[in-house]
Amino acid sequence: MTVKFRYKGRSFGSAQSLGAALKRDMAQTVDRALRGAASASGAQIRKTGKGYEIEGTPDQLARFNRRLR
Numbered sequence: 001m002t003v004k005f006r007y008k009g010r011s012f013g014s015a016q017s018l019g020a021a022l023k024r025d026m027a028q029t030v031d032r033a034l035r036g037a038a039s040a041s042g043a044q045i046r047k048t049g050k051g052y053e054i055e056g057t058p059d060q061l062a063r064f065n066r067r068l069r
Contacts, residue, residue, distance in 0.1 A: 037067040 005012040008025070012018040034052055038045035041063035043056030054064060 033068065037064050040067055 002013065005015070005018045007018060007021060010021065012021065031047075034054075035045055038054060038056075041056070041060050043054050043060040043064045046053045046055070054061065056064065
């Protein structure tokens with residue numbers, strides 16, 4: 001007996017592939033939220049090996065924090 005999972009129109013036969021798709025989708029959602037908040041506040045964002053770096057004036061960083069919440 002096989003179990004099929006459906007997520008956003010795609011069919012998955014294994015939990016491992018479904019987990020990878022969920023992880024990728026969540027990472028894209030976080031990336032879009034960070035980039036959107038940074039561009040709306042005027043701050044610059046850069047993805048590094050350690051994570052994300054946000055640069056800007058103190059006012060821009062305060063606006064970024066308010067938009068991200």
